[in-house]
Amino acid sequence: MASREVSAMIKQGFIADPSLSFSPSRITSPPVKLFTASPPPPPPPNESTHSSNPTLFDMMSDEHNREPPPPRRKSHARVAQILTEFKNGVVYGHSLGPSDVKLTVVGKDGYRVTMDVHRKVLSEKSRFFMEKMNSRREKGVSHMVEISECDDLEIYVETVVLMYSDDLKNKLIGETVLKILALLKVSAAIMFDEGVTSCLEHLEAAPWSDDEEEIVVSCLEELHLPDDSVTLILQRVSSEPSTSSTRTRTDDIFLKLLTGVLLAKDDKARREMKVLIFKLVREEADYDVSKDTLYGLCHRCLTSLVLCLSEVTTQMNDPGKDRGALMGEIAREADNMLWMVDILIEKKMCDEFVKLWADQKELANLHSKIPTMYRHEISKITAQICVGIGKGRILVNRETRFAVLNTWLEALYDDFGWMRRLSSRSLDRKLVEDGLSQTILTLSLRQQQVILMKWFDRFLSKGDDCPNVQRAFEVWWRRAFIRQVLTEPDGSQLQITLYD
Numbered sequence: 001m002a003s004r005e006v007s008a009m010i011k012q013g014f015i016a017d018p019s020l021s022f023s024p025s026r027i028t029s030p031p032v033k034l035f036t037a038s039p040p041p042p043p044p045p046n047e048s049t050h051s052s053n054p055t056l057f058d059m060m061s062d063e064h065n066r067e068p069p070p071p072r073r074k075s076h077a078r079v080a081q082i083l084t085e086f087k088n089g090v091v092y093g094h095s096l097g098p099s100d101v102k103l104t105v106v107g108k109d110g111y112r113v114t115m116d117v118h119r120k121v122l123s124e125k126s127r128f129f130m131e132k133m134n135s136r137r138e139k140g141v142s143h144m145v146e147i148s149e150c151d152d153l154e155i156y157v158e159t160v161v162l163m164y165s166d167d168l169k170n171k172l173i174g175e176t177v178l179k180i181l182a183l184l185k186v187s188a189a190i191m192f193d194e195g196v197t198s199c200l201e202h203l204e205a206a207p208w209s210d211d212e213e214e215i216v217v218s219c220l221e222e223l224h225l226p227d228d229s230v231t232l233i234l235q236r237v238s239s240e241p242s243t244s245s246t247r248t249r250t251d252d253i254f255l256k257l258l259t260g261v262l263l264a265k266d267d268k269a270r271r272e273m274k275v276l277i278f279k280l281v282r283e284e285a286d287y288d289v290s291k292d293t294l295y296g297l298c299h300r301c302l303t304s305l306v307l308c309l310s311e312v313t314t315q316m317n318d319p320g321k322d323r324g325a326l327m328g329e330i331a332r333e334a335d336n337m338l339w340m341v342d343i344l345i346e347k348k349m350c351d352e353f354v355k356l357w358a359d360q361k362e363l364a365n366l367h368s369k370i371p372t373m374y375r376h377e378i379s380k381i382t383a384q385i386c387v388g389i390g391k392g393r394i395l396v397n398r399e400t401r402f403a404v405l406n407t408w409l410e411a412l413y414d415d416f417g418w419m420r421r422l423s424s425r426s427l428d429r430k431l432v433e434d435g436l437s438q439t440i441l442t443l444s445l446r447q448q449q450v451i452l453m454k455w456f457d458r459f460l461s462k463g464d465d466c467p468n469v470q471r472a473f474e475v476w477w478r479r480a481f482i483r484q485v486l487t488e489p490d491g492s493q494l495q496i497t498l499y500d
Contacts, residue, residue, distance in 0.1 A: 072109060072111070075153070075154055076111060078154055079113055079153060079154050079157055080113075082154070082157055082158055082161060083113060083115065083157065085161075086115070086161045086164070087116075096118045096120065096121065097118075099116035099117055099118055100118060100119050100143065101116075101117045101118060101119050101122065101143045101144075101145060102114055102115070102116060102117075102143070102144045102145070103115045103116075103117045103122075103145045103146075103147070103160065104144070104145070104146040104147070105146075105147045105150055105153055105156050105157055105160075106146065106147065106148040106149065106150065106153070107149075107150050107152075107153035108149050108150065108151065111153060113153070113157060115157070115160060117160065119133055119143065121163050121164060122160075122163065125163040125192055125194060125195075126163065126190045126191055126192045127191035127193065128189075128190045128191040128192075129145075129190065152182060155179075155182045155183060155185075155186050156186055158183065159183055159186040159187055159190070159192065159195060162183070162187075162192075162195055163192060163195070168194060168195065168198035169198055169201065169202070171198075172198055172199070172202045173202075175202070177203065177206060177208055177209075177212045177215075177216065178212065178215065180199050180202050180203055180206070181199075181203075181215065181216065181219050183195065183199055184196060184199035184200070184203075184219070184223070185219070185223065187199060188223050188225060196225065196227070197227070197229065200225070200227060200229035200230065200233065201229065203216060203233050204229060204232055204233045204236075208236075213237060216233070217234065217237060220233065220234060251289070251290040251293050254289060254290075254293060255293050255296075255297070257277060258277070258293075258297055259297070260273075261273045261274055261277060261339075262297065262300075262301065262336045262339075267332075274339050278339070278342060278343065278346070281343055281346055281347065282346055289347055291349055294340070294343065294344060294347070294349060295349075295352065295353070297340055298337075298340050298344070298353060298356070301333065301336050301337045301340055302337065302356070302360065302363070304333050304336070305330075305333045305334065305337055305363060305378070306362060306363050306366065308329050308330055308333045309330065309363065309366040309367065309370060309375075310366060311329075312326050312329070312330060312370055312374065313366060313369050313370060316370065316371075316374075323374075326374060327373065327374045330370075330374050330375060330377060330378070331377045334377035334378045334380065334381065335377065337378075337381055338377075338380050338381050338384060341353060341381055341384050341385065342384065345384075345388045345393055345394060348393070350385075350388060350393075350394045351394060351395060351396050353385075354385055354389075354394060354396045354400055354401075354404055355396065355400050355403070355404075357381065357382070357385060357404055357407075357408070358400060358403035358404035358406075358407050358408075359403075359407075360407065361407065363378075364407050364408060364411060367411055368411065372414060372415055372417075372418050373418060375411075375415065376415035376418035376419050376422065376423075377423075378411070378415075379408070379411055379412045379414075379415035379416070379419060380419065380423070380427070382404070382408040382409070382411065382412045383412060383419070383427075383432045383435070383436070385404060386405075386432065386435040386436045386438075386439045387431055387432060387434075387435030388435070389401060389435065389438070389439045389442065390434060390435030390436070390437070390438030390439050391435065391438075398442070398443060398444065398447075401439060401442055401443060402443055402447050405439065405440070405443075405451060409451065412436075412467070413455075413458050413462070413466055413467070416465060416466055416467050417462070417464075417465030417466075420464070420465070429467075432467060433467050433468050433469060434471075436467055436469055436472070437469045437471050437472035437475075438472075440452065440469065440472045440476075441472050441475055441476070445476070445479060445480055448472075448476045448479075448480075449476065449480065452469070452472060452473050452476050455467075455469055455473070456473065
């Protein structure tokens with residue numbers, strides 16, 4: 001038989017003789033050879049090794065005998081320690097008598113170790129070994145088993161050692177998740193059921209890091225283990241398939257979380273949870289949040305904001321009322337509304353809110369009656385809408401864009417100085433000015449003119465306390481005058497005469 005065919009047979013599994021090959025039935029494992037009788041005598045010395053011209057075999061032997069690199073040396077040292085502990089603490093600690101199987105494990109780097117083990121243990125603990133050894137059951141005859149091309153020789157050796165343990169659960173305590181997964185793969189490959197069960201129980205009880213979580217899920221899905229423990233483990237990271245009832249339950253949970261944040265009594269905790277919830281919403285951009293849920297909360301926030309401003313207008317001149325408390329109430333309600341707008345923009349659902357905000361005539365009227373120092377937080381909502389429109393993240397028709405500026409732009413001008421001074425850390429002035437400029441430039445030329453001429457007068461009187469939209473003014477000027485001059489038809493006539 002050609003050497004290539006023999007190699008192919010070896011890679012398929014166990015080979016007892018050239019006419020027999022077999023491999024694990026569930027998961028591919030490294031090639032294994034099973035021999036009966038004693039080890040063959042060492043081959044006679046090769047004369048060519050002493051010649052002055054080394055053969056290819058000599059060079060391969062020299063390569064094999066070279067000192068392994070440091071990582072492999074550490075692995076070889078750990079294997080040697082495992083074998084020493086196994087011999088001293090396991091084999092001689094059981095009444096098994098002398099070993100009747102020589103198990104040789106060979107790594108992909110060619111490094112090999114041989115263990116004196118017992119057929120009784122291998123057969124009882126591993127259904128894989130039991131099937132193969134029982135097929136060649138001969139009394140008084142020892143076996144030689146070789147497992148070759150192991151990805152991780154250390155794990156294979158350690159798995160065999162675990163077959164001798166009376167308490168696998170405690171034996172695995174303290175091992176890393178990645179180590180347990182490696183042991184699980186080998187245990188599954190050789191049908192070491194007790195090892196598989198112990199590894200799964202360990203994974204179910206142990207915490208995982210984010211990186212480990214992905215590896216655990218991938219490994220368990222790859223192994224296809226018919227065990228309820230796998231389902232139990234995966235329930236940590238996944239629930240039942242999505243249905244209408246589960247979506248409703250998810251919306252209920254999301255509504256409860258958002259409502260809890262909006263009504264939180266502790267300001268520090270409320271700010272922290274807002275950051276956390278928004279981060280989760282942003283990371284899960286494809287998560288389908290109910291639009292009705294979000295807009296229900298928006299209407300609730302708007303109602304609270306109107307009630308708050310109405311109350312402030314009646315208590316503003318009351319000397320017994322703490323003005324700081326009034327400012328805090330307005331800022332809290334405005335911040336809640338702004339947070340909801342950020343979520344709507346992130347979920348690409350803010351188009352309807354722009355029209356809703358443009359229609360808040362009552363709120364805008366109350367806003368104008370309250371001193372700027374109390375109300376300026378509300379104008380951040382208008383600024384955020386302009387930023388969203390300017391970046392193309394909110395798409396609404398021109399009438400709605402003009403309506404929202406018509407209702408709230410003067411208020412934004414009035415409040416901008418306070419916003420700039422008191423919210424310097426949270427307010428990105430350039431971002432707001434760019435967003436406002438872009439929003440203005442999406443309007444018709446006539447609408448641009450109306451807005452920018454009013455801005456021109458406001459900016460000359462207020463300076464830095466007014467948003468600087470000079471860029472929008474320049475673009476409008478070029479559109480309105482320079483470009484139209486260039487596109488006017490030329491009244492002169494050009495005559496061209498051709499000569500031979």
